[in-house]
Amino acid sequence: MENINRLLLDRTNDIGRDLQRRTMKVAIAEKIAGLIASGVLQKGDELPGERDLAAALSVSRETVRGAVGALASDGILEVAQGARTRVASSDLSELDFGTTIHLDVNRYSIDAVHQSRLLIEQAVVGDAAERIDDETLALLSRLLDAQERCLRDPVRFLISDREFHIAIYRACGNPLLADVVTDLYTYMMEHRRRVMALPDAIPTSLADHRSIHAALMARDRDAAVAAFGIHEQRIYRTTCALLHGERDEPET
Missing domain, CATH: 1.10.10.10 (Winged helix-like DNA-binding domain superfamily/Winged helix DNA-binding domain)
Structure with a gap:
């Protein structure tokens, strides 16, 4: 037996x-x-x-x-x-699991998305700082190590960047808010890919991530919100600069 x-x-x-x-x-x-x-x-x-x-x-x-x-x-x-x-294909409609973006954020202006993201992220990141567990902190640390190894590869960096942000959003404990701010994160991703290809863009973003991680490690709500605010303002400025540069280009 x-x-x-x-x-x-x-x-x-x-x-x-x-x-x-x-x-x-x-x-x-x-x-x-x-x-x-x-x-x-x-x-x-x-x-x-x-x-x-x-x-x-x-x-x-x-x-x-x-x-x-x-x-x-x-x-x-x-x-x-x-x-x-x-x-090979971006048509995900036949997949068995849900992969669509819940909110079509690209139909809104960059200012509207920026203001919304700042407002919602303050609550989400603040709660995450108070509720984040050791397992998620360890995951963020591994993601930072991975980002360090792809300083010249924007696509690889953005893959890890997305994981980094979503892990923090999920740590807030409110899945609805996490989904909303994740959708806002996807705004104008085609332009973000181009921004991340600019000189020093990836090292600067990585430095922002390290500041965010340090604040989360300390479970410091105010510091985490402030670090995320600096990061989001930088994303807003660089995306605006890219868009304005496109508008200023002479027609050929």
């Missing part, structure tokens, strides 16, 4: 591990699809290598491999031997 019980326990543990792997694969597939839905990744883009993507998403390479395979079977990604995986 003891041997049977041990066998059943081992089998139960195996089933649990298999379920966890499948669940993680779906979760990472959702994250990659979310990167496409938000515009961080666009049709034709090459995905980072398996190791780099695993670091950016803070998961194992095996999990990334399974998620990429699932999205490839749905025609979202294109996997070819000896070549980087590419985004």
